[in-house]
Amino acid sequence: MPRRLCIVVAPDSFKGSLSSVVAAQAMERGIHAVFPHAEVVRVPIADGGEGTVQALIEAAGGRILRQRVTGPLGDQVEADWGILKDGQTAVIEMASASGLGLVAAGERDPRTTTTYGTGQLIKAALDQGLRRIIIGLGGSATNDGGAGMAQALGARFLDEKGQPLPPGGAALARLERIDLSGMDPRLNEARILAACDVDNPLCGLSGASAVYGPQKGASPAVAAELDQALARFAQVARRTTGRDVAELPGAGAAGGLGAGLCFFTRAEFRPGIDLILETVDFEKLLQRADLVLTGEGCTDEQTARGKAPVGIAGWAQKHQTPVICLSGSLGPGSREVLAKGIDALMSIADRPLSLEECMNAAERLVEEATARLCRCLKVGMSLQVKSGTQN
Numbered sequence: 001m002p003r004r005l006c007i008v009v010a011p012d013s014f015k016g017s018l019s020s021v022v023a024a025q026a027m028e029r030g031i032h033a034v035f036p037h038a039e040v041v042r043v044p045i046a047d048g049g050e051g052t053v054q055a056l057i058e059a060a061g062g063r064i065l066r067q068r069v070t071g072p073l074g075d076q077v078e079a080d081w082g083i084l085k086d087g088q089t090a091v092i093e094m095a096s097a098s099g100l101g102l103v104a105a106g107e108r109d110p111r112t113t114t115t116y117g118t119g120q121l122i123k124a125a126l127d128q129g130l131r132r133i134i135i136g137l138g139g140s141a142t143n144d145g146g147a148g149m150a151q152a153l154g155a156r157f158l159d160e161k162g163q164p165l166p167p168g169g170a171a172l173a174r175l176e177r178i179d180l181s182g183m184d185p186r187l188n189e190a191r192i193l194a195a196c197d198v199d200n201p202l203c204g205l206s207g208a209s210a211v212y213g214p215q216k217g218a219s220p221a222v223a224a225e226l227d228q229a230l231a232r233f234a235q236v237a238r239r240t241t242g243r244d245v246a247e248l249p250g251a252g253a254a255g256g257l258g259a260g261l262c263f264f265t266r267a268e269f270r271p272g273i274d275l276i277l278e279t280v281d282f283e284k285l286l287q288r289a290d291l292v293l294t295g296e297g298c299t300d301e302q303t304a305r306g307k308a309p310v311g312i313a314g315w316a317q318k319h320q321t322p323v324i325c326l327s328g329s330l331g332p333g334s335r336e337v338l339a340k341g342i343d344a345l346m347s348i349a350d351r352p353l354s355l356e357e358c359m360n361a362a363e364r365l366v367e368e369a370t371a372r373l374c375r376c377l378k379v380g381m382s383l384q385v386k387s388g389t390q391n
Helices: 020-035 053-060 094-100 117-127 146-150 172-173 185-189 208-211 220-241 252-266 271-278 282-286 308-317 334-339 355-360 362-382
Strands: 006-009 039-042 063-071 077-084 089-093 130-135 156-158 177-179 189-195 269-270 291-299 325-329 343-349
Touching: 006 020, 020 039, 020 053, 020 291, 039 177, 053 063, 053 077, 053 089, 053 130, 053 252, 063 117, 077 094, 077 117, 089 094, 089 117, 094 130, 094 208, 094 252, 094 308, 117 130, 117 146, 130 271, 146 156, 146 252, 172 208, 172 220, 177 220, 189 252, 208 220, 208 252, 269 271, 269 334, 271 282, 271 308, 282 308, 291 308, 291 362, 308 334, 325 334, 325 355, 325 362, 334 343, 343 362, 355 362
Parallel strands: 006 039, 006 291, 089 130, 130 189, 189 269, 291 325, 325 343
Antiparallel strands: 063 077, 077 089, 156 177
């Protein structure tokens, strides 16, 4: 009996319209419309930001828990985190507790927002006996260097009078001493893996405040103020911990949470896509896959610089498995990905559509585009070169 066709579907989210989980489900329906007996393996992908927990639980198995924590503005929010099927690994997305999506546009002020809730999620994982913790660094509303996270785990940030600093990055300008005597000792047993897809240092022109502060509500003057505050934070944290991490690529991720994790825990930075693919044992899936379908909202020159579809293609190349990318749109530079291991590109649009129309109908468009693609594949699988013809 011939082996069934095996297709791995591994899309990223289509930002603003489809989560990676829903996109993968739509692709599966499109495949089965043409190849009803095909084996389809869904591996929804996330980049460490919003949707990381759901994507990893969907792909690797496990369960999602809900925790009431302190949000970026200091109010209480409901944050999701996960425990993978192995029963040993926690998955946290800082965006769920400290994310920009939790703050209305008119209330964004990175001088006062805090990562305290992210620290509470880490504590919840430790309380469950988990000592391997994956943390997605993406989508933050914060610029506090991870100070709030450390406070939730027992650290104290004090001014020159020995008084605790208020929440937020701006207050770090008055930081004089960090007291780690109350830090949760279980962190010494924990392996923390930070999923990080940026290489920004903590401070400077390419640091957290200058590059990401404006999208969180910082004016140029506020961004400069926050940069100076983070520089003070780095100085005192280095003196306290003996660790010099401010210039590490990724230290500026999530408003400096990357630096905070390295100062106060034994965190390791890992490229988000690689960490996620390792967690779902993507290598094993590729050993039997005939094709990989990936996708994203817009494929352009940024994709070629290492976004999820290109990361997936890099893994697939090791097994000579072809990769096709379905995209909401093909932007400038999209053809550059063809030199990065992606074998073909296709837009999901079936006719001229506005961005709003495309986003509103994204799930249907992904399903139908996948079916169209599979019909072309079916024709290709049945082709035979006629005798005497040239390629």
